[in-house]
């Protein structure tokens with residue numbers, strides 16, 4: 001199961017991600033006026049709440065979903081510690097059960113790469129479109145084809161974190177256009193022995209142009225794409241591309 005054991009060290013692995021920059025970047029597209037926090041936000045694949053929680057602290061009304069109970073329980077714990085009222089739900093974003101409509105929908109840090117099939121992705125985008133209010137915006141990012149193939153593919157990472165040591169092996173399949181990630185964790189137990197835990201993740205490598213035309217076909221009035229937290233267009237070797245899709 002994905003994001004089960006990994007939930008324990010996820011925040012550590014993300015320590016060098018500057019979420020504050022991500023939030024400032026997102027806010028740029030929300031057209032937020034000073035004092036106007038009525039923006040209702042749905043965050044999909046929220047993980048341990050690294051976006052939802054600081055945005056909740058700023059006063060936004062947040063609903064956040066993820067399919068991993070372990071990631072959500074970290075998020076809920078952090079929200080409780082800050083006495084924050086964020087609605088966290090365990091749901092699969094391919095089968096969303098939500099009654100509300102939102103001004104903003106977010107799916108950040110690879111959520112979309114976990115949708116492995118183009119038809120599932122089309123249905124997902126349609127659902128997001130239907131959950132957005134008129135004038136709303138859907139913001140997501142992808143790890144690029146280039147990153148999955150050239151940077152992650154064929155590479156192994158690892159770290160000794162003290163009581164947990166992990167190995168993260170990546171294999172890119174050019175036929176399937178997917179990267180398979182094999183994660184192995186060793187954790188010392190109270191007897192000084194090491195328990196071994198395994199997780200297997202798959203991410204799909206999408207080309208940004210194909211996503212752009214899919215989003216336009218679905219009905220988004222504008223689809224803008226940006227290179228890694230900038231306002232510049234994507235490059236051949238961008239590692240991450242942000243999509244800002246508006247519903248008229």
Ligand SMILES: C[S@@+](CC[C@H](N)C(=O)[O-])C[C@H]1O[C@@H](n2cnc3c(N)ncnc32)[C@H](O)[C@@H]1O
Pocket residue numbers: 002003014044045046047048049050051065066067068071091092093094107108109110111114115
């Ligand atoms: C790399 S983490 C990103 C977490 C968070 N957005 C962040 O920025 O730190 C990817 C998250 O996507 C979630 N996820 C993957 N597929 C999902 C699906 N079909 N439905 C809901 N959540 C999903 C995983 O459980 C995981 O928490």
